[in-house]
Amino acid sequence: MSRTARTAAPPASRRPLAKPSEIAEYCGVPLGTVYQWSSRGGGPKLIKVGRHLRARWSDIEAWLDSQTIAA
Incomplete structure (x- = not known):
């Protein structure tokens, strides 16, 4: 019997x-803009996963x- 655990694929x-x-x-924006959205607000909702955005x-x-x- 194998001891390898199987996980279900997402x-x-x-x-x-x-x-x-x-x-x-x-x-289509610079990477710095994404970090500005994080610190100043704006942009899409960002999630902190540990220390990563x-x-x-x-x-x-x-x-x-x-x-x-709207035009």
Whole structure:
């Protein structure tokens, strides 16, 4: 009998949290802007995981939708 523990794979709908560099690339802004959003407010909701900043992709999309300007 194997002692290797098996873990269930996360559901396909769950993406890994976005890193600041991924947020910057996706939004087309400098990395420093993402860190300014963190310290000054604004931008998508950011999560502190230990000492690292992360964001849910759904929060990024929701924030981008809220920034849409009606013509």
